[in-house]
Amino acid sequence: MGNNQENKSIMIDYDAIANQESFKALVRRKNSFLWSMTVIFLAAYMLLPILTSYTKVLHQKAFGEITWVWVYSAGLFIMTWCLCHLYVAKANSFDKEAKAIIAEYENGGGRR
Amino acid sequence: MSNGMSLTAIFFFVAIVGLTLVITWWASKRTSSASDFYTAGGGLTGWQNGLAIAGDYLSAASFLGIAGAVALFGFDGFFFSIGYLVAYLVVLYIVAEPLRNLGKFTLADMITARFDSAKVRGTAALSTITIVLFYMIAQLVGAGALIQLLLGIDYWVAVLIVGFMMTTYVLFGGMTATSWVQIIKACLLMLGTVIISFLVLKEFGFSIATMFKEMETATDSGAAYLNPGLKYQNGVDTISMLIALVLGTAGLPHILMRFFTVKDAKTARSSVIWATWIVGIFYILTIFLGFGAAKFVGKEAIISANAAGNMAAPLLAEALGGDILFSFVCAVAFATILAVVAGLVLSGASALSHDIYGQIIKKGKITEKEQVLAARIGSITIAVISILLALGAQTLNVAFLVSLAFCIAGSANLPVIIYTIYWKRFNTAGAITAMLTGLISALILVAVSPNLWNPVEGKAIFVGNPLISLTNPAIISVPLGFLGGFIGTLLSKETNDKKYREVDVKANTGISVQDVSH
Numbered sequence: 001m002g003n004n005q006e007n008k009s010i011m012i013d014y015d016a017i018a019n020q021e022s023f024k025a026l027v028r029r030k031n032s033f034l035w036s037m038t039v040i041f042l043a044a045y046m047l048l049p050i051l052t053s054y055t056k057v058l059h060q061k062a063f064g065e066i067t068w069v070w071v072y073s074a075g076l077f078i079m080t081w082c083l084c085h086l087y088v089a090k091a092n093s094f095d096k097e098a099k100a101i102i103a104e105y106e107n108g109g110g111r112r
Numbered sequence: 113m114s115n116g117m118s119l120t121a122i123f124f125f126v127a128i129v130g131l132t133l134v135i136t137w138w139a140s141k142r143t144s145s146a147s148d149f150y151t152a153g154g155g156l157t158g159w160q161n162g163l164a165i166a167g168d169y170l171s172a173a174s175f176l177g178i179a180g181a182v183a184l185f186g187f188d189g190f191f192f193s194i195g196y197l198v199a200y201l202v203v204l205y206i207v208a209e210p211l212r213n214l215g216k217f218t219l220a221d222m223i224t225a226r227f228d229s230a231k232v233r234g235t236a237a238l239s240t241i242t243i244v245l246f247y248m249i250a251q252l253v254g255a256g257a258l259i260q261l262l263l264g265i266d267y268w269v270a271v272l273i274v275g276f277m278m279t280t281y282v283l284f285g286g287m288t289a290t291s292w293v294q295i296i297k298a299c300l301l302m303l304g305t306v307i308i309s310f311l312v313l314k315e316f317g318f319s320i321a322t323m324f325k326e327m328e329t330a331t332d333s334g335a336a337y338l339n340p341g342l343k344y345q346n347g348v349d350t351i352s353m354l355i356a357l358v359l360g361t362a363g364l365p366h367i368l369m370r371f372f373t374v375k376d377a378k379t380a381r382s383s384v385i386w387a388t389w390i391v392g393i394f395y396i397l398t399i400f401l402g403f404g405a406a407k408f409v410g411k412e413a414i415i416s417a418n419a420a421g422n423m424a425a426p427l428l429a430e431a432l433g434g435d436i437l438f439s440f441v442c443a444v445a446f447a448t449i450l451a452v453v454a455g456l457v458l459s460g461a462s463a464l465s466h467d468i469y470g471q472i473i474k475k476g477k478i479t480e481k482e483q484v485l486a487a488r489i490g491s492i493t494i495a496v497i498s499i500l501l502a503l504g505a506q507t508l509n510v511a512f513l514v515s516l517a518f519c520i521a522g523s524a525n526l527p528v529i530i531y532t533i534y535w536k537r538f539n540t541a542g543a544i545t546a547m548l549t550g551l552i553s554a555l556i557l558v559a560v561s562p563n564l565w566n567p568v569e570g571k572a573i574f575v576g577n578p579l580i581s582l583t584n585p586a587i588i589s590v591p592l593g594f595l596g597g598f599i600g601t602l603l604s605k606e607t608n609d610k611k612y613r614e615v616d617v618k619a620n621t622g623i624s625v626q627d628v629s630h
Binding site: 012014015017018023026027030031034037038041042045046048049050052053054058059063064065066067069070073076077080081083084085087088091094095098101102 | 190194200201205324328335339344347354388396617622
């Protein structure tokens with residue numbers, strides 16, 4: 001990183017933003033959303049090899065000759081797409097809050 | 113299958129080579145700064161980068177490998193499709209936006225945004241280069257074998273052709289050319305896959321139920337073909353492999369690098385959405401490719417063309433669409449390989465030229481012109497090394513090399529990325545130990561695994577009993593990467609809360625100089 005950039009970035013008082021209640025609240029809610037969803041989708045995903053390796057529940061037929069393992073897999077595909085769009089919806093609202101936080105900082109929410 | 117090149121095949125190959133060279137020429141006029149070279153100036157839109165991510169990600173291992181695996185092993189082959197797709201949620205939820213907000217050209221840039229240390233940067237560059245080389249050898253070996261098979265030319269000639277093409281794209285057109293080669297490849301690959309899938313469905317009377325019913329008797333495995341267990345019988349090994357697939361993607365340098373080609377986190381986000389839809393539709397279609405190949409080509413014919421099943425998709429195209437579709441699909445496979453290796457060269461070069469030369473050796477005191485020159489020299493270096501390694505690695509199993517690359521990426525890169533963004537206490541020592549523990553443990557565990565050791569002579573490189581039974585060690589090495597970072601952090605007294613607050617603010621708000629008016 002060049003000196004030029006370092007000098008410029010000193011101009012932003014990151015501590016001031018980090019200490020704003022609005023910022024703390026955003027990070028708290030954002031992280032709890034991100035990590036709880038991550039735990040959920042990873043659990044749903046890892047359940048597949050666990051079920052197929054140690055049980056036979058997914059080997060049974062669901063519709064015609066189609067076994068439950070395909071249904072479960074289709075579910076994981078649908079889950080992936082749905083969670084993608086859920087993320088975007090959430091992230092757009094987080095964006096608005098982040099903008100408000102920066103505006104609050106610029107209007108003297110921090111040291112100025 | 114044809115023994116030499118048919119005229120149609122020559123036409124498609126020449127068309128792809130010509131088109132990509134025109135793009136490279138066009139891109140070369142837009143590549144003057146280091147930022148142009150590494151990130152296309154950060155000017156890609158969401159859909160462009162999304163297609164490019166898909167083009168970067170859907171390697172020959174996906175197109176040829178998964179189609180073959182589903183054809184030969186039924187559901188067990190489909191595990192790959194699921195893992196590779198769900199991996200995008202990890203990328204989107206955990207990595208993409210903070211990475212875009214913190215980094216510049218490389219993974220090391222992002223980690224050193226918090227820990228300004230040459231050692232951290234060097235370790236990150238080392239891990240990047242290691243992953244790139246493994247992945248690249250896999251692609252080049254696969255490409256060589258494929259082109260040898262398709263065109264009837266020698267393996268070494270085939271590797272040199274691919275090597276020459278990828279170097280040309282990157283050298284002259286940098287990230288702009290690479291991205292557009294990837295975008296075009298993604299479109300061609302989707303087109304080819306959709307056409308074949310449509311023809312397969314047509315054969316089954318456009319009924320999924322009929323397809324499954326017929327597949328029950330289409331192979332010698334009977335109904336077992338439609339259930340897991342044909343290939344993967346060891347539960348822990350299966351779970352371990354699926355961990356590598358889902359966590360590895362978020363640590364792959366050439367995928368991470370794609371997030372620096374967009375201007376902000378919002379665009380990074382929309383590119384992941386695009387990529388997830390395209391990649392997801394592709395992976396669904398691998399069912400039709402695999403089932404179709406098993407039914408209309410037959411296991412024996414697939415295995416006799418290539419023991420690993422890599423020829424399943426091209427042979428299926430030939431069976432259903434004749435010489436024209438066969439030639440088209442082969443050309444698509446060629447484009448697929450070119451797009452992936454070009455992305456790999458670029459990410460390897462960024463670690464070598466930007467991280468090691470520019471930031472560590474020259475300490476960042478390097479002019480724009482020198483940076484671009486260094487980037488070009490770095491690209492040639494990475495290309496030459498991987499071509500030489502690939503020429504000597506003809507007999508290595510491609511799928512094994514790819515899964516190893518995913519395993520290292522998940523073990524060495526993902527823990528340090530997560531800690532850097534989300535753990536306040538994390539420090540310089542922890543960053544280094546996280547990467548080294550993940551990298552070294554993955555390498556050692558693979559070195560003592562059944563991939564390299566088999567008591568029966570000729571089955572693996574070394575004769576003897578493997579020390580562990582896991583073919584993919586991710587279930588051990590990923591937790592070791594996290595543990596290494598944790599212990600390394602606690603052993604060092606260093607803390608820097610102020611720096612973490614800065615990183616936290618940047619990652620979560622995307623605030624940068626231009627956002628603040630004063």
